[in-house]
Amino acid sequence: MAKNKTVFVCSECGAQSSKWNGKCPSCGAWNTLEETVPVAVVSGRSAPIGEFKYSRISEISYEDETRYSTGIGELDRVLGGGLVKGSLVLIGGDPGIGKSTLLLQICGFMGKDHTILYVSGEESERQIKMRAERLGVACENLFLASNNNCESIIKAVCENKPECVIIDSIQTITSSALSSAAGSIVQVRECTGAFMHMAKSEEIPVFIVSHVNKDGGIAGPKIMEHIVDTVLYFEGDKQLAFRILRAIKNRFGSTNEIGVFKMDDDGLTEVENPSEMMLSGRLANVSGSTVVCTMEGTRPILAEVQALVTKSSLSAPRRVANGFDYNRLYMILAVLEKRTGFSFGGVDVYVNIVGGLRIDEPAADLAVAMALYSGLCDKVIPENLMVFGEVGLGGEIRSVSRVRERVKEGARLGFTKCVIPKNSFSALSKGDNYGIDIIGASTLSGAFKAVAKGENK
Ligand SMILES: Nc1ncnc2c1ncn2[C@@H]1O[C@H](COP(=O)(O)OP(=O)(O)OP(=O)(O)O)[C@@H](O)[C@H]1O
Ligand SMILES: [Mg+2]
Structure with missing residues (x-):
């Protein structure tokens, strides 16, 4: 069997190199090459050449984007006026800051009228249920799954057609087409790309939780931030009760808005009067x-x-x-x-x-x-x-x-x-x-x- 050699992948541009360099030979960024197991492409797979279609601009019809309210006014504002149908939203933040709590709280309101699939690669269904009950958001329309296979998640979504999907977190999800470990640059990039495709083709909003690295940036290739529609950062001092949700990128609204929350026993509550x-x-x-x-x-x-x-x-x-x-x-x-x-x-x-x-x-x-x-x-x-x-x-x-x-x-x-x-x-x-x-x-x-x-x- 051939020896499993490692390659070095740039976390900024995703370029691969056979040996380590201080500077990426492709984009010139310093200290961004990370060792990873190379992509084991499934043998015999060759990309089919798809049909290329194009249209005159006047012939393209569109309807105004559909937006859902998440029931959390602060989050709706940061999203640019609600959650857009078919959009992929990335939420990053320090460990324990409240990413899972925020997303679970959305389910309480959205779950009244829409079906939601919450997939966790980090916690068991029991654990999520316990938290949902503590937050008072458990409802009939909320479906929980503890799974970390990208293809199984996409298949289940295509078959069952939930109206909103939450993936917690992208660093735990792996694609079986790749041999590298969960959380590696290649896995994170490919799985994000696959979820983006799922969001667009199924026209459902998808939230992805992402860990941050020690410098506070989203862990994984910078390319991941380019792929998704919206990047939100959940910030704040863990010792203090309040948290700030900030949009870093938003294809559907301004990036200047912030949402202010307070964390207490009942979860996150909106702070409508931050000055006070x-x-x-x-x-x-x-x-x-x-x-x-x-x-x-x-x-x-x-x-x-x-x-x-x-x-x-x-x-x-x-x-x-x-x-x-x-x-x-x-x-x-x-x-x-x-x-x-x-x-x-x-x-x-x-x-x-x-x-x-x-x-x-x-x-x-x-x-x-x-x-x-x-x-x-x-x-x-x-x-x-x-x-x-x-x-x-x-x-x-x-x-x-x-x-x-x-x-x-x-x-x-x-x-x-x-x-x-x-x-x-x-x-x-x-x-x-x-x-x-x-x-x-x-x-x-x-x-x-x-x-x-x-x-x-
Ligand atoms: N039983 C509880 N009672 C009150 N507050 C709790 C309780 N359990 C957790 N919390 C609060 O929720 C926070 C954790 O929130 P959450 O699990 O949503 O964070 P996270 O960002 O998803 O973390 P991770 O990166 O580990 O997934 C804790 O820091 C704590 O402040
Ligand atoms: Mg979490």
Whole structure:
């Protein structure tokens, strides 16, 4: 019998190579070649040449895509307004974050009108039933299977035609046409491709759970993310109760939306008012804390930005950013030193966005700068003050988008003062005070002065 040699497959592009290289010879990505058992192609199988059909664009008729409600408003929003018929949705997340719980909870609502097949390669039918009963979602239309063979699953789906299929997880599913182990790049790629074909030909929505690797990306080839219609990441700190569902790719909607959930004994509950949740437990009269209004998609969310500035005993002081871009923190520190004269040499700096939220937009710059100023000078920022604005390298505060929504959210949550970029005043309706005292600042020094003045009042 021929020796089973291994090959090296690139996790980025799927290219195969007979020996290991630091750099993929095909796509040039570094450190992406992984050893795997080669694909044992079933002997005598040659691809039949199919008929090639094409049509004039005007001759193609279509109906509006059918969308199902999952019964979970936050998930529907992240999906772009509901689950599209015939779509393949990939859900990735850390172990134990709640992927299976979320998908099982969908069954409770969708199972009222639709048949659902939940296939688990990780848990027994008994285990899934126990969880379904704990979550209160067990219903007559929900069918459970503990199986990990790709071909058997597809055959069963084609024969029984459930109206929604959940595969938990793709790393446990194997195709019998391949000899490599479950979870290998080739298996994951081929099985995802097969499920995609199943979703499209049977016109049923399919959810696939995927594990993430140690860097937080979907485990498996990048190609898998290209194949599927929607990629969702379930994030959050496992120690904290809340979770964020984020769309990374969506062929049927925007990728800017997030869904916020809270995990408790009864499973995941939607958080309709994330701002309130993000600010709960905030301490009064502590320096280094300020509140920013950030946009997550079309949604304004208030978040607390904290900065701790302490004397350093290291020759190269520490800079730590949690939930905020590390390089941007360096930039803000440099602007503060150069344009406002504060010195951060000899001090360790820790910046944290409370609640496990990650803020990528520049509108948080001013809040980070303000928290750093407050932490360094030990000056408490008034509790009822909210800030937002982008900080430029000249120390100027630049305007940001969706000013009105941000200001309104602050007012709604009881904030009485708001520092915004001076240029953003034009975005506000004249004569409307929004129920909040709005202060325009054009420079960092101006913003700090305005805050100090407010303090004295
Ligand atoms: N009996 C229980 N009571 C309350 N909460 C529970 C209970 N069992 C599990 N949980 C919660 O559910 C979480 C696990 O959820 P779930 O199994 O859906 O995660 P997962 O992302 O599917 O994990 P995995 O990657 O292992 O499949 C646990 O971290 C815990 O917080
Ligand atoms: Mg699971």
